[in-house]
Amino acid sequence: MNLTACMPCIVIVLLLSILLPSCASEDKLVVGKPLSPGDVIVSSDGAFALGFFSPSNSTPAKLYLGIWYNGIPKLTVVWIANRETPIIVTGRSASSAPTLALTNTSNLVLSDADGGRLVWSTNVIAGTAGFSAPSGAAEPAATLTNSGNLELRSANGTMLWQSFDHPSDTFLPDMRIRVSRGGRAGDRLVSWKSPGDPSPGGFTYGIDPVTSLQLFTWNGSSPLWRSGVWTGYRVASDFIEETGAVVLLTVLDLKDDASMSFDIRPPVTRTRYVMSYSGELVLQSWNNASLEWDELGVWPPHGCSRYGYCGAFGYCDNTVAAPTCKCLDGFAPASPEEWSSGRFSSGCRRKEELRCGDGDGFLPLPAMKAPDRFVVVGNRSLDECAAECRRNCSCVAFAYANLSSSAKGDPTRCLVWVGELIDAEKIGGNVAGSETLHLRLAGLAKGRRMGRKTLKTALLVLAGILLTCIFLLILWICIKQKRRKHRILVLGDLSDPKGFGEGSPTEGYEFPVVSFRDIIAATDNFHESCMIGKGDGQEVAIKRLSRDSEQGIVEFRNEVVLIAKLQHRNLVKFLGCCIEGDEKLLVFEHMPNKSLDALLFSATRKTRLDWPTRFNIIKGVAKGLLYLHQDSRLKIIHRDLKASNILLDEDMRPKIADFGMARMFSDNQQNANTKRVAGTYGYMAPEYAMRGVFSANSDVYSFGVLVLELVSGVKISSTYQIMEFEDLIDYVSTSVELVEGWEGKDLLDLSIVESCVSNEVLLCVHIGLLCVQDNPNDRPLMSSVLFVLENGSTTLPIPKKPVYFAHRNNEVEQGRGNSQSSKNSVTLSALDG
Incomplete structure (x- = not known):
C-alpha cells in the first residue's frame, strides 16, 4: 500500500472522529479507562464537555485537550491543557491516536500515540496523592463539574488538582483569580495568539502582583487597562442594561489567600469573561436566538x-x-x-x-x-x-x-x-x-493679607467687632429658629399620612418629647460606664443615632410613628424621643438581657438559652409578627427582622425592635415595590433582595431564618461546619432531604442537647424550612405558624428545597463557639436601579 497516497485520508478520518464524538458522555475519568479522540466527558448537567479538538484553519492539523461549552453549534473552548505542546496530526493512523489517562499515582497524563511521548501531566506530587487504593475500594477520579471545572480527587475524596487553578483565556462563574501571595504566582488569563491558534498570546489579565489592589490587562509587560484601586468592598455590582442582569464581582481577602470571583444574577446561561487575542477583556453571554455570543461589556470601553x-x-x-x-x-x-x-x-x-x-x-x-x-x-x-x-x-x-x-x-x-x-x-x-x-x-493655605493703612485698619477692626456682635446675635436667633423648624419637620407632620401607607390613621399620637439637656444629665453625657440613667426612677434605654447615620429624617419619623402607635407585649415599648439640632434620640424601656444575637452567637453566653427558652422566644416573635401583620390597627411589614433586632427582657421574653425600615400597608394591600432595597443579607427574601418586592411573606422568610438560627446556634452568614453548602438554609434543607428519618441531632446546637424536646425541635425545623421557601405564596401565614407552634401538627406540607439566590458579601464569621459579641451581618442599605 502506498502510505503517502493514503495520508490525507488518514488525517480526514482522524479529524472526523474528533469532530463527531462518540455517545459516551460520563462526567468522570477513572483508572484503566483512558480518553481517546472521539470520546468526550460531559458534565452531569450537559453544560460542558472535555475532549480532543482541533482549531479551524490550523495547518498542519493540531490536536488539543480542552474543555468547551457543550450543546452549542459554535465551538467555544474555555480551558486547554496542552496549549503550548499541541499534538501534530500528520500521517497518523487512528489506532495510534493520543490518549488522556488517569494513573494509579492519581495523575492525569496526556500521551502521544498510545502512551508514547508525554505531552502534558497534572504533576501531582506522589506524597500528596496517598497510597493506591486496594482492590474493590474507592479509586481516584477526574470529574468534570457543572461549572466547567475539571477536578482530580484522590481515592478518599481529597482535591489534588483542578483546572480552575490553571486558567487559559476564560474566567467562568465560581472560578477564582488568585493574588500572588506566599511565594505563589498570581493567576492570569492569557489570550490566544489568533482565532485559530490557542497557544499563549501576548495579552494577559490578572491582579496587580505588586500591590494586589487593582486589576490589569497587559500587552507583554506593558499595561493596557487598569481597574480602580480596591477600597475595601466585598462585592461590586454592575447592572447590564441589555439583559437586566447584575454582575457581582466578589473579593475574598484572607490572611493566607486572596482572590476574585464573579457571578451574575439572575443567572444567565453560558456567561464568561475572555481575554481576547485583540487585547480586550470581554464579558460574553450566549444568545440562543441568534446562536452567537453577545458582548455585555468590553474593557477598556473606549480609547x-x-x-x-x-x-x-x-x-x-x-x-x-x-x-x-x-x-x-x-x-x-x-x-x-x-x-x-x-x-x-x-x-x-x-x-x-x-x-x-x-x-x-x-x-x-x-x-x-x-x-x-x-x-x-x-x-x-x-x-x-x-x-x-x-x-x-x-x-x-x-x-x-x-x-x-x-x-x-x-x-x-x-x-x-x-x-x-x-x-x-x-x-x-x-x-x-x-x-x-x-x-x-x-496657594490653598494662604491667608488673606491686610493692605490698608493703620488708621483704616483700626476702623475696620472696630467695625468688624461691631458686625461680629450683630452677626452672632442674628446667628443665635437663626439657630433657635432652625432647631424649632427642625423639630417641626421631624415631628410636626406626624399627622400627615403620606409615606406611611394609604388610608392609615396617623393622627392622635401621644408620646413625650424629652429635652436633650435632660438626657445628657441622665446619661452623664453618654458615658460608657453609665449607659443606663435614672430619670424619674424608671430604667430606660436610649437609642442615639450618630450624625453620619444612614437613617435620615424619614426613617426616624417612621420609627417614631410606628412604635408610638403599636402596643404589644412582644414589641419594644416606646417612652419618648428627642430632636435637637443634629441629635436624634429614642427612649425605650430597658432590656437587661440585650439583644438575642449577643447570647445566641456567643460561646460563653449561649448556655443561658436552653431549649424551653428558645422555643418561647420563637413563639413570642411569632406573636409579635402576627400582631404587626394582622391584629394591630396598622398593617406593618417590618423588613429587617433578625437576631440583633430581637431584645430580651429580664424574663427572656422577646421584644421586636428597630422599625426604621418598616412600611405600612392598607387593609387591601398585599405587596409593594421599592427601588431602595433595605435590610440584611441572609434574612432578606429572594423576591425582595432581587426585585424589591416585599410583603408580609418577606417577614415570614426572615422569621424562618431566625428559627433555624435558634435551633442550630449558627449564624445565617456563617460558613463554619457547613463549608460544603452555600449557607445555613442550604445545609438544613439538604440534611432533611437526604437523610431518611432525620432527627436533627447533627444540626442541633450543642448547648441545648440536654434540654431539647425532639418533637419540638423537628417541628421548628419544619416550620423554618416552610418559611424560607423561594415562592412567597408557598410560605405559611403567621397565624398558621403560631397555631402549629401552640398546638402542634402532623399534617404540615413538605417544604420545597430553596434555591441559593445571591452570594453573600459577608466576611467569613465563626459559627458555633463564636466568642464575638452582637454585630449585624453586612447590611444592604440601598441598591438603586
Whole structure:
C-alpha cells in the first residue's frame, strides 16, 4: 500500500472522529479507562464537555485537550491543557491516536500515540496523592463539574488538582483569580495568539502582583487597562442594561489567600469573561436566538480609558456622554496644540509650582479612580495620611480608604503619590473603586493679607467687632429658629399620612418629647460606664443615632410613628424621643438581657438559652409578627427582622425592635415595590433582595431564618461546619432531604442537647424550612405558624428545597463557639436601579 497516497485520508478520518464524538458522555475519568479522540466527558448537567479538538484553519492539523461549552453549534473552548505542546496530526493512523489517562499515582497524563511521548501531566506530587487504593475500594477520579471545572480527587475524596487553578483565556462563574501571595504566582488569563491558534498570546489579565489592589490587562509587560484601586468592598455590582442582569464581582481577602470571583444574577446561561487575542477583556453571554455570543461589556470601553491615555496629571472624564481627557484642577495642557488636535499623551503641567511649605494645601477630588504608581502606607487615619504626604515635598497627592473588611490586619490604607499622576479617571460616586483623591496644590493655605493703612485698619477692626456682635446675635436667633423648624419637620407632620401607607390613621399620637439637656444629665453625657440613667426612677434605654447615620429624617419619623402607635407585649415599648439640632434620640424601656444575637452567637453566653427558652422566644416573635401583620390597627411589614433586632427582657421574653425600615400597608394591600432595597443579607427574601418586592411573606422568610438560627446556634452568614453548602438554609434543607428519618441531632446546637424536646425541635425545623421557601405564596401565614407552634401538627406540607439566590458579601464569621459579641451581618442599605 502506498502510505503517502493514503495520508490525507488518514488525517480526514482522524479529524472526523474528533469532530463527531462518540455517545459516551460520563462526567468522570477513572483508572484503566483512558480518553481517546472521539470520546468526550460531559458534565452531569450537559453544560460542558472535555475532549480532543482541533482549531479551524490550523495547518498542519493540531490536536488539543480542552474543555468547551457543550450543546452549542459554535465551538467555544474555555480551558486547554496542552496549549503550548499541541499534538501534530500528520500521517497518523487512528489506532495510534493520543490518549488522556488517569494513573494509579492519581495523575492525569496526556500521551502521544498510545502512551508514547508525554505531552502534558497534572504533576501531582506522589506524597500528596496517598497510597493506591486496594482492590474493590474507592479509586481516584477526574470529574468534570457543572461549572466547567475539571477536578482530580484522590481515592478518599481529597482535591489534588483542578483546572480552575490553571486558567487559559476564560474566567467562568465560581472560578477564582488568585493574588500572588506566599511565594505563589498570581493567576492570569492569557489570550490566544489568533482565532485559530490557542497557544499563549501576548495579552494577559490578572491582579496587580505588586500591590494586589487593582486589576490589569497587559500587552507583554506593558499595561493596557487598569481597574480602580480596591477600597475595601466585598462585592461590586454592575447592572447590564441589555439583559437586566447584575454582575457581582466578589473579593475574598484572607490572611493566607486572596482572590476574585464573579457571578451574575439572575443567572444567565453560558456567561464568561475572555481575554481576547485583540487585547480586550470581554464579558460574553450566549444568545440562543441568534446562536452567537453577545458582548455585555468590553474593557477598556473606549480609547480614553486606555492606560495613560491622557498623560501625566491628565484624567479621563467618564461621567460625560462623550468621555474625553481633561487636566486636573491646578494644571493646564503641557502642549495646547497637541491637545487641540486630540493627542493627549503629553499630559498636563502645573499652573503654580509647589512651595513645600505652609502655602501648599490639598484639594479633594471626589468620585475618582486613583492614579497608578502609588505607595501604600497602612494603618493611618485621614489626618495622619495627609500629614504623611505633607511632610514629603515630593508627594503630590494622597488617598485614604477604610479596609475594615480586609483580613490583612490594617483597618485602613493610605496611598501617596510621588512624582507624576498617571492613568487617573473620573468615574462617578456609585462605581466600585471610586474614592476621593486629595491633590496637592500651591496657594490653598494662604491667608488673606491686610493692605490698608493703620488708621483704616483700626476702623475696620472696630467695625468688624461691631458686625461680629450683630452677626452672632442674628446667628443665635437663626439657630433657635432652625432647631424649632427642625423639630417641626421631624415631628410636626406626624399627622400627615403620606409615606406611611394609604388610608392609615396617623393622627392622635401621644408620646413625650424629652429635652436633650435632660438626657445628657441622665446619661452623664453618654458615658460608657453609665449607659443606663435614672430619670424619674424608671430604667430606660436610649437609642442615639450618630450624625453620619444612614437613617435620615424619614426613617426616624417612621420609627417614631410606628412604635408610638403599636402596643404589644412582644414589641419594644416606646417612652419618648428627642430632636435637637443634629441629635436624634429614642427612649425605650430597658432590656437587661440585650439583644438575642449577643447570647445566641456567643460561646460563653449561649448556655443561658436552653431549649424551653428558645422555643418561647420563637413563639413570642411569632406573636409579635402576627400582631404587626394582622391584629394591630396598622398593617406593618417590618423588613429587617433578625437576631440583633430581637431584645430580651429580664424574663427572656422577646421584644421586636428597630422599625426604621418598616412600611405600612392598607387593609387591601398585599405587596409593594421599592427601588431602595433595605435590610440584611441572609434574612432578606429572594423576591425582595432581587426585585424589591416585599410583603408580609418577606417577614415570614426572615422569621424562618431566625428559627433555624435558634435551633442550630449558627449564624445565617456563617460558613463554619457547613463549608460544603452555600449557607445555613442550604445545609438544613439538604440534611432533611437526604437523610431518611432525620432527627436533627447533627444540626442541633450543642448547648441545648440536654434540654431539647425532639418533637419540638423537628417541628421548628419544619416550620423554618416552610418559611424560607423561594415562592412567597408557598410560605405559611403567621397565624398558621403560631397555631402549629401552640398546638402542634402532623399534617404540615413538605417544604420545597430553596434555591441559593445571591452570594453573600459577608466576611467569613465563626459559627458555633463564636466568642464575638452582637454585630449585624453586612447590611444592604440601598441598591438603586
